[in-house]
Amino acid sequence: MIDPATLLDLEVDTPALVLELDALEANIQAMAAFVRARELGLRPHAKTHKCAAIGRLQLEAGAVGLCCAKLGEAEALAAEGLHPLLITGPIVGPRKLQRLALLALGSPGLMVAVDDVAAAEALALAMATHGPVIDVLVDVDPGMARTGAATPEAALAVARAVEGAPNLRLRGVQCYAGTIQHIADAEARAAAAEPVHKQLREVVDALAAAELPCEVVTGSGTGTFALDATGGPFSEVQVGSYAVMDDEYAPNQPLVVDEPTFTRSAFLLTQVVSANRAGRATIDAGSKSLSFDGPLPSVQAPMGLVYERAGDEFGTVVGAAAPGVGERVLLGLPHCDPTINLHDAFVCVRDGVVVDRWPITARGRAD
Amino acid sequence: MIDPATLLDLEVDTPALVLELDALEANIQAMAAFVRARELGLRPHAKTHKCAAIGRLQLEAGAVGLCCAKLGEAEALAAEGLHPLLITGPIVGPRKLQRLALLALGSPGLMVAVDDVAAAEALALAMATHGPVIDVLVDVDPGMARTGAATPEAALAVARAVEGAPNLRLRGVQCYAGTIQHIADAEARAAAAEPVHKQLREVVDALAAAELPCEVVTGSGTGTFALDATGGPFSEVQVGSYAVMDDEYAPNQPLVVDEPTFTRSAFLLTQVVSANRAGRATIDAGSKSLSFDGPLPSVQAPMGLVYERAGDEFGTVVGAAAPGVGERVLLGLPHCDPTINLHDAFVCVRDGVVVDRWPITARGRAD
Numbered sequence: 001m002i003d004p005a006t007l008l009d010l011e012v013d014t015p016a017l018v019l020e021l022d023a024l025e026a027n028i029q030a031m032a033a034f035v036r037a038r039e040l041g042l043r044p045h046a047k048t049h050k051c052a053a054i055g056r057l058q059l060e061a062g063a064v065g066l067c068c069a070k071l072g073e074a075e076a077l078a079a080e081g082l083h084p085l086l087i088t089g090p091i092v093g094p095r096k097l098q099r100l101a102l103l104a105l106g107s108p109g110l111m112v113a114v115d116d117v118a119a120a121e122a123l124a125l126a127m128a129t130h131g132p133v134i135d136v137l138v139d140v141d142p143g144m145a146r147t148g149a150a151t152p153e154a155a156l157a158v159a160r161a162v163e164g165a166p167n168l169r170l171r172g173v174q175c176y177a178g179t180i181q182h183i184a185d186a187e188a189r190a191a192a193a194e195p196v197h198k199q200l201r202e203v204v205d206a207l208a209a210a211e212l213p214c215e216v217v218t219g220s221g222t223g224t225f226a227l228d229a230t231g232g233p234f235s236e237v238q239v240g241s242y243a244v245m246d247d248e249y250a251p252n253q254p255l256v257v258d259e260p261t262f263t264r265s266a267f268l269l270t271q272v273v274s275a276n277r278a279g280r281a282t283i284d285a286g287s288k289s290l291s292f293d294g295p296l297p298s299v300q301a302p303m304g305l306v307y308e309r310a311g312d313e314f315g316t317v318v319g320a321a322a323p324g325v326g327e328r329v330l331l332g333l334p335h336c337d338p339t340i341n342l343h344d345a346f347v348c349v350r351d352g353v354v355v356d357r358w359p360i361t362a363r364g365r366a367d
Numbered sequence: 368m369i370d371p372a373t374l375l376d377l378e379v380d381t382p383a384l385v386l387e388l389d390a391l392e393a394n395i396q397a398m399a400a401f402v403r404a405r406e407l408g409l410r411p412h413a414k415t416h417k418c419a420a421i422g423r424l425q426l427e428a429g430a431v432g433l434c435c436a437k438l439g440e441a442e443a444l445a446a447e448g449l450h451p452l453l454i455t456g457p458i459v460g461p462r463k464l465q466r467l468a469l470l471a472l473g474s475p476g477l478m479v480a481v482d483d484v485a486a487a488e489a490l491a492l493a494m495a496t497h498g499p500v501i502d503v504l505v506d507v508d509p510g511m512a513r514t515g516a517a518t519p520e521a522a523l524a525v526a527r528a529v530e531g532a533p534n535l536r537l538r539g540v541q542c543y544a545g546t547i548q549h550i551a552d553a554e555a556r557a558a559a560a561e562p563v564h565k566q567l568r569e570v571v572d573a574l575a576a577a578e579l580p581c582e583v584v585t586g587s588g589t590g591t592f593a594l595d596a597t598g599g600p601f602s603e604v605q606v607g608s609y610a611v612m613d614d615e616y617a618p619n620q621p622l623v624v625d626e627p628t629f630t631r632s633a634f635l636l637t638q639v640v641s642a643n644r645a646g647r648a649t650i651d652a653g654s655k656s657l658s659f660d661g662p663l664p665s666v667q668a669p670m671g672l673v674y675e676r677a678g679d680e681f682g683t684v685v686g687a688a689a690p691g692v693g694e695r696v697l698l699g700l701p702h703c704d705p706t707i708n709l710h711d712a713f714v715c716v717r718d719g720v721v722v723d724r725w726p727i728t729a730r731g732r733a734d
Binding site for chain 1: 380381382383414436437456457458459460462463482483485486508511512513514515516517521545638639640641642643644647649651652654655656658659660676677678679680681683692693702704705708709710711730731733734
């Protein structure tokens with residue numbers, strides 16, 4: 001694990017989204033080795049980093065493909081030559097379906113998820129009109145009431161609609177239980193994962209009974225992958241945050257004895273811009289540089305400081321030995337996905353030296 | 368006021384940051400007329416919209432200049448030919464001071480704020496080395512403990528340091544009381560503004576007693592401008608949110624009888640992508656399209672729905688008549704500044720028709 005204090009003096013202006021490449025590569029290799037040892041597929045989720053360079057490293061480490069949350073994200077990564085891509089969110093409306101068909105023509109192995117019969121029919125029609133045959137997964141709701149077929153019967157109906165459409169190729173099912181990933185206590189997280197496994201198995205069994213293909217069973221996340229990859233119903237895992245880590249995942253206890261430990265590779269380097277009150281200093285990063293949808297950011301260096309909100313442009317660090325004007329403060333990412341989405345590039349660092357700048361290829365592509 | 372429902376069927380893909388130009392122009396004209404009638408200057412804050420096209424409209428409506436929160440924001444707007452610019456946040460460190468000097472050479476009327484003596488000395492040195500003479504304001508802390516000199520004595524010391532530096536031209540003082548702008552109750556907000564006025568008057572009086580220049584007294588915001596422009600110590604007002612409005616400002620009661628009413632000109636147009644549960648629908652906008660640092664977004668159309676959080680990519684709308692897959696949902700912006708900062712462009716609309724696309728020039732420029 002790198003010493004965060006070594007990143008304070010980087011030759012870069014602030015605020016800067018810093019990516020420590022040794023830590024990044026160690027995370028990528030550790031996850032790949034763990035999943036490979038269990039003979040499962042690894043399909044990392046690019047929604048976390050939105051960065052073609054990181055996606056390329058994940059593919060080189062043996063991933064079977066990359067996940068994208070939205071069509072726009074997939075368009076951006078496909079334009080950089082990354083494939084095969086799975087778009088995990090529903091694609092709805094004639095404009096998006098036409099874009100999808102165009103993308104499918106130039107993106108080998110493109111796969112999408114659908115969660116209702118009408119959406120499957122609209123997808124089939126769009127592909128018949130504009131595009132090639134496309135691989136399709138049935139999205140199953142693990143009880144989040146966000147996306148996915150709500151019951152095994154509903155999932156079976158979607159699967160039949162996909163199987164019956166000549167331009168769609170049914171590949172299997174997807175189930176992502178996002179809300180249980182951040183339960184810190186290992187036992188409670190494992191208990192929460194159990195009904196998800198049970199429900200997903202019911203769907204897999206229903207497809208088998210109906211003699212429908214189900215070669216891909218995909219889902220999981222950085223919080224539950226170790227359990228999902230050990231006796232769960234999955235054929236592959238979708239994990240995103242493990243590559244960079246953040247304050248939301250930091251408290252998570254491991255689920256299995258040989259679960260790899262991932263360390264932070266991404267940080268926000270900031271600078272004190274005002275220090276006119278004892279025990280406080282104002283730094284140059286607020287809600288335009290950090291996402292405040294979850295916990296407030298941890299202070300990684302110097303030690304003994306706590307971040308407090310001070311608006312869109314600034315934050316305050318509070319502590320007995322508050323730093324002076326011009327001194328640097330290194331923050332952990334509070335919630336990595338939406339924080340990375342605020343920035344245009346990663347400043348890449350190795351051995352305490354800035355060595356590269358990686359564009360956040362799909363930044364802002366929520367479309 | 369436009370009917371939000373007329374924006375549901377716009378010819379644009381979702382999620383889209385929509386800007387209704389009639390409402391925008393009415394807001395810009397109403398603020399300009401109110402401030403002009405009081406013979407004050409108007410210096411709108413571009414940190415809200417970060418958009419050169421909107422800044423240009425504000426200048427054409429008679430603004431004395433534009434404010435930027437950060438140096439990077441000013442660089443981006445100056446590159447579009449907008450001036451004069453005031454950078455309201457502190458500029459610290461040799462890299463930024465060198466960039467500032469370069470910017471000052473090509474940005475007529477550029478003005479900056481400083482809040483301590485050492486910062487004034489560093490600024491003077493950078494200007495002597497790299498740049499021209501630059502206009503400077505002394506930033507005064509209204510009690511927020513964020514930026515600004517903490518006492519009138521400290522402000523006077525900064526003013527003397529500026530006045531004594533041959534490359535700095537002291538123009539006056541700045542005081543922004545951000546935390547009181549969103550007090551909904553008019554009486555409570557007016558009461559909170561009173562000590563700010565008192566403190567600022569003490570600084571202005573101290574500069575006068577020391578025979579130091581203080582031609583510019585700038586500050587204020589969309590919550591207090593009516594009071595600040597009516598008998599306050601200000602020579603001009605910095606207002607940002609009034610141009611677009613949001614859910615944070617919506618509950619604010621007016622402070623004076625002839626205070627203009629500003630209406631929303633910016634919205635987020637979204638689409639239902641999944642609807643497998645009764646009374647709920649999942650739309651395509653979460654924390655990557657909306658800032659969750661303040662209230663959750665209001666639903667502007669259709670009526671009777673409430674937005675609930677559902678992660679980074681999605682939201683849920685809940686109500687008796689929840690919309691179906693493919694239907695549109697128009698959201699108000701929860702907190703306009705950081706929400707706009709998530710998007711690359713405004714989709715501009717007039718009479719219910721998309722007429723233009725305005726880049727958010729300084730998006731992501733928190734540096």
